[in-house]
Amino acid sequence: MNSNPQTASIFEESLKQTRPLYWVLMVAIGFLYYWALKNVAGLSDPTHFITFTTLMLIHALLHWAGPIVAARRQWLVPYFLMQGALIFTIVYMAPGGGFIYGLYWAMAGEAAMIFADLRAASITIVAYMALSAINFGLQLGWNMLPSLIAYIAPMTFFILVYALMFQRQAKARQQTQALLADLETAHRQLAEYAVQVESLTLGRERERMARELHDTLAQGLAGLILQLEAVDTHLSRGQMERAQKIAVQAMERARSTLSDARHAIDDLRNDHSNIDVEAVLRAEAERFTSATGIACDLDVEITSKIPGPLAEHVLKIVSEGLTNIARHARAKNVDLQVEAHNGLLEMQIRDDGSGFDTNQIGKSGHYGLIGMRERARLAGGTVEALSLPGEGTTLKLRLPL
Numbered sequence: 001m002n003s004n005p006q007t008a009s010i011f012e013e014s015l016k017q018t019r020p021l022y023w024v025l026m027v028a029i030g031f032l033y034y035w036a037l038k039n040v041a042g043l044s045d046p047t048h049f050i051t052f053t054t055l056m057l058i059h060a061l062l063h064w065a066g067p068i069v070a071a072r073r074q075w076l077v078p079y080f081l082m083q084g085a086l087i088f089t090i091v092y093m094a095p096g097g098g099f100i101y102g103l104y105w106a107m108a109g110e111a112a113m114i115f116a117d118l119r120a121a122s123i124t125i126v127a128y129m130a131l132s133a134i135n136f137g138l139q140l141g142w143n144m145l146p147s148l149i150a151y152i153a154p155m156t157f158f159i160l161v162y163a164l165m166f167q168r169q170a171k172a173r174q175q176t177q178a179l180l181a182d183l184e185t186a187h188r189q190l191a192e193y194a195v196q197v198e199s200l201t202l203g204r205e206r207e208r209m210a211r212e213l214h215d216t217l218a219q220g221l222a223g224l225i226l227q228l229e230a231v232d233t234h235l236s237r238g239q240m241e242r243a244q245k246i247a248v249q250a251m252e253r254a255r256s257t258l259s260d261a262r263h264a265i266d267d268l269r270n271d272h273s274n275i276d277v278e279a280v281l282r283a284e285a286e287r288f289t290s291a292t293g294i295a296c297d298l299d300v301e302i303t304s305k306i307p308g309p310l311a312e313h314v315l316k317i318v319s320e321g322l323t324n325i326a327r328h329a330r331a332k333n334v335d336l337q338v339e340a341h342n343g344l345l346e347m348q349i350r351d352d353g354s355g356f357d358t359n360q361i362g363k364s365g366h367y368g369l370i371g372m373r374e375r376a377r378l379a380g381g382t383v384e385a386l387s388l389p390g391e392g393t394t395l396k397l398r399l400p401l
Contacts, residue, residue, distance in 0.1 A: 348394060
């Protein structure tokens with residue numbers, strides 16, 4: 001008669017909600033006690049009266065303690081055995097039968113409520129009905145037992161149906177409470193996830209804005225400084241025409257940088273679906289050579305379409321790579337190769353400059369390579385920087401298209 005602890009707890013809760021039914025059963029027991037005193041002559045004897053009343057009181061108190069017994073599952077078997085013995089004795093003390101047999105029906109109904117297992121409840125109900133038949137046969141004669149069985153059988157059936165319905169109701173309540181608990185857990189997890197998502201979103205947004213500002217303002221200003229330095233050099237040499245040409249390019253770059261900065265600050269994205277990547281790369285290479293005097297050999301082979309968002313990442317990485325060469329490499333020549341075919345884009349920027357220690361990436365405020373790696377990661381690709389001091393630098397980009 002052991003049952004699952006979780007199921008038992010649900011039945012204990014069900015019993016608390018059926019406490020009004022216990023009041024009804026207590027009233028029924030009181031009625032049966034009153035009927036027995038009025039109709040059974042033998043109970044008028046003081047000894048029989050005191051014994052009968054004491055047994056009925058013990059039975060009623062135990063009956064009222066049913067929910068407490070349900071909370072202590074190990075007490076169930078002793079409880080129902082004791083109640084069976086009490087009822088058998090009470091009925092035996094009231095010869096003539098009648099309504100006093102209703103004590104068996106009350107206990108059968110209580111078994112249907114207390115047991116969390118339908119099989120255990122059914123066995124207890126049938127045992128009480130059998131005990132009532134034995135009680136009846138001993139008092140009124142076994143020849144009347146068939147008539148009693150004809151009366152007991154439908155009553156037993158109805159009590160078993162009640163037990164089945166009660167079990168189903170309790171299990172439905174168990175499922176409902178389990179669903180509510182799962183729903184509460186899911187709600188709590190969603191709230192926690194919302195906080196995490198908000199934190200991650202803010203972190204990603206900071207990274208994105210930092211990257212955008214670096215790729216617009218920082219790169220733009222760095223390019224302007226290089227161009228202005230070139231203008232100053234040409235002016236000091238008296239090359240006015242050359243200085244003027246670079247000054248015009250610097251003004252164009254300043255306007256472009258201002259436009260890009262406004263887009264970054266306003267958190268807007270331009271439509272890059274129709275970017276001519278090769279044309280933009282050639283313009284970028286020419287501007288780089290014009291501003292720095294460093295020869296830039298461009299080799300572009302694009303046979304696969306480059307989606308707009310990827311094109312934006314590629315152009316930003318190229319711009320950052322060339323800016324880093326102009327500022328740090330002290331190079332004389334740059335090779336820029338871009339290939340896009342068979343669903344893969346590969347880019348390589350190689351210079352013959354001073355090189356650097358790749359372990360210093362991200363230190364001393366040089367965050368250009370970190371930004372390029374972030375862009376490549378967001379696009380599902382990789383950026384690799386190969387360099388040694390005095391041996392130049394090679395930047396490799398691989399992106400799936």
